[in-house]
Amino acid sequence: MTEQSLPPLDLSQEFVEAATKSKAWPFEEARKLVKRIEKKGSDKPVLFETGYGPSGLPHIGTFGEVLRTTMVRTAFRLLTEDKIPTRLLCFSDDMDGMRKIPENVPDRAALEPYLQMPLTAVPNPFGGDFDSFAAHNNAMLRRFLDTFGFDYEFASATEYYKAGKFDDVLIPGDREVPEDHGRDAATLGAERQATIAVLPISPTSGRVLYVPMKDVNPKDGTITFADETGEEITVPVTGGKVKLQWKPDFGMRWAALDVDFEMFGKDHMTNAPIYDKICNILGGTAPEHFVYELFLDEKGEKISKSKGNGLTIDEWLTYAAPESLALYNFQKPKTAKKLYFDVIPKAVDEYYTFVQKYEQMPVEQKLQNPAWHIHSGNIPKIDMPVPFAMLLNLVSASNAENKDVLWAFISRYAPGVTASTHPELDALVGYAIRYFDDFVKPAKSFKVPDDVERTALEKLDETLAALPADADGAAIQDAVLDVARSIERYQDPSKKGPDGGPGVSVAWFSALYQLLLGQEKGPRFGSFVALYGIAETREMIRKALAGELTA
Template sequence: MATTGSNALHLTPEILAAAQGSKAWPFEEARKILKRYEGKDWPETILFETGYGPSGLPHIGTFGEVARTTMVRHAFRILTEDQVPTKLLCFSDDMDGMRKIPDNVPDRSALEPYLHMPLTVVPNPFGGDFTSFGDHNNAMLCRFLDAFRFDYEFASAAEYYKSGKLDAILKRVAERYDDIMAIMLPTLGEERRATYSPFLPISPKSGRVLYVPMKKVDAENATITFDDEDGEETTLSVTGGKVKLQWKPDFGARWAALGVDFEMFGKDHGPNMGVYDAICEALGGRAPEHFVYELFLDENGQKISKSKGNGLTIDEWLTYAPTESLALYMFQRPRQAKKLYFDVIPRAVDEYYQFLAAYPRQDWKERLGNPVWHIHDGNPPQVDLPVSFALLLNLVSASNAHDKAVLWGFISRHAEGVTPESHPELDRLVGYAIRYFDDFVKPSKVFRAPDEDERTALAALSERLGTLPAGADGEAIQNAALDVARGIERYQDHKKQSPTGGPGVSVTFFQMIYQVLIGQERGPRFGSFAALYGIDNTRALIDKALKGKLK
């Protein structure tokens, strides 16, 4: 995936005109920022921000924010003809207290003594070079962003608090404490209102983040007074990393302190958006432009959670598919809830290459609506992909191939001159297909025996394939299969019409083929599969099924 950095954009009048009228969502969001400064001078830098809570292992939904925000940033650069500097800040709330122990850490009991301590103090349960849980998860975030080659600046809340970068806004929170409380208290239950404070002191004795009421807030001296866990009255400065802000005030205060212009977040933050905005404005800032996206769900329709570890991880997706397919999944329908689990990967891969193949044929209006334009910062690569990922998966399934050489034997016979050297992108997909099949398709394969009608249909199909020349293409094979199905009452669809005027063919014919021959419920176009696998090999597969050797 390309990035939005300092590279010069090659803008033509056609691109600029198409951008002005583009209905692609990144352009629509970028226009909000244009309107934000309508009639005003541009600031030194337009600041895009994404937030990350490193309370658990990062999941793909977290990083979707970065991919999507980068797309809006690129659209903004186009609309301003790259005349306004921009920056993407990825802010990690690693000073947050560990309120519960994640389910997916190696030894949960080892972390129990560190409950409610800042994440940058909690020991790293995964071992390695990172000293704390927060540092480890921050590193995972950065590794992913670097793998995508994003142009970003990482920010650690712990570093910002301790270095004094937030001191000015923390003093302002103390000065406008009553204003902040007036915003927050109506949003809280009666019991919570009695003890609430936007300041969370860090106990100088236990090191824990404390949720305690304030006995005094001294704006002049920028201090707070409270009772520590042992009951001793304690006074701390609000500066220098001795306190942090509750998460809702933290949102608004950070926006005011840094001058954030754009931030997107998930639907679960939607009800609090007005609170964030009001706090930002109470502190003298201007709330950023927002984009609220729908949440990612696991295969059971449950919200993906960092602490539960449900759904896909970054490494899991990238083990079985190229990064561009993940970027496509992030681009498509961001305001629609989508399931994020292993079954979505093959379709995302093939859709990415379909969009890529369509791009050169499109005019600029269509191109700026094509996901690959946004994924690659306006410079999609040219890729020749003679075989789809779905076909590769079925080829692995039918051939039981476990190494690239076997698959390339089929591919090279099917497409003359196509080799791993001439088509490195296809070679990359071959490796992904083998891994995906071995881990997810093979364990769930269930071959079923054909009934008598199906045996008759398969025998007829094999006989018809035997009449075709060895080099018959996918279209010829598909037509031959259709001819066989039209002659069998069971597979005639009288609601459809064939090219010759007779009944069409029911989809159950091809479903039967894949269930019996491949052990799967569905597959790609049969003609394309048989052409790639080879007519003789396909007939041999049918023979095995009829003899019960597959089941």
């Protein structure tokens, strides 16, 4: 059990009423759960569950499952005016056999003797104080969940099996069950139709065995099978002597723990009816489900813990705060999205935009705002005068290697704003330097200006020179647009300028970014010049004309 506690909610009538109509997906799921609990009529705490397979290091999808479930839990609390107790159980399937060795662990050969061993019996390849591979990976998950402040309980499959918490459903007693008590070859897939849903742990080797059963005795709660030595062995299904194959394990766990809500990825969708059926057969009531789309890596492939593709939690947090990661998980959970480094800047800036707009919104929009769900209704007050995208371009233009260089520009642009008055911005400055060094800088490629571009840059330089040194971003942007309107290449007849003539094509700004910053996209150019400085921008133009940037 963690030491976190549930944050207080605004339970005013206007918030509760707005929650009953909100179209935000957590409220839509929570309303389904309210109906379930009303029908169930139980006074037990409502149990939310998430699952984690520690066969590899936890990735952002794992974190996202806990986060999204927490969002539904918070929505449920508001809908019920926080009168019904709730629990969140993060369950680790750490008794699974290690079917293959992950590609992202040190000394993979050292783990080969432990194939098919329960993950809690596989040595920890990462070193440190953890006594098993599963213990290390479980700790990695818990560390981040604790850092983010989730209220949850952690559960280990190995501990639950050995402690007998599943015994009541593993041994049916007088309950009417199918003759094979969990044997359902049709649910196991072609490659396992010769096995049974109950997987014994070999008393000889300790491996999880996929072997046919010689006998299944539901009344006594025992199974008989041929061990790896060929010896016929009878063991109880209790005390951690066996585990269930993953499909029946889902349903068994729901029945044993009386789970009310669990979400899972789209790859489980076709099996959900099987999970539900097994849960109901074992005396439980299948929980409410929410099926989300899977994250993809930069190549559009499914993220895999064993492959280590995509982003890890620590990698995202190297370049951005966890709230931006939470936003990315909140948005369109039923749409497949690429999860790679290039999505970070947009997520960062969108997060701060949602936070800053929150106070001015009516209640119904507040409950639609991702910030409400990310912060469980307790939205911080954050002033972010410079967006992340702008900081990245400031790093690029100034060649800054430390925060002091950037703060010199920021303090001039926004007097009174310092690292101490704006700690969130100070953190963002550090993130920007790291992100630029690792991802932007290696890809920079400055364009050599052609004759038209040289003329345009010269006119831009003259225009900037005529502006006052303290011109704001809007005035500078207008001046930059005026330069483009006089050059045919950058005119856009589909747009209207202030004098009724053609407007400005996006090709103008694309050219500026490629010529001056070595990239194809950038922030609002006038705002950037206001931050970076007119004199500094003119020096950058001089270098571009002299060929010093391409050199």
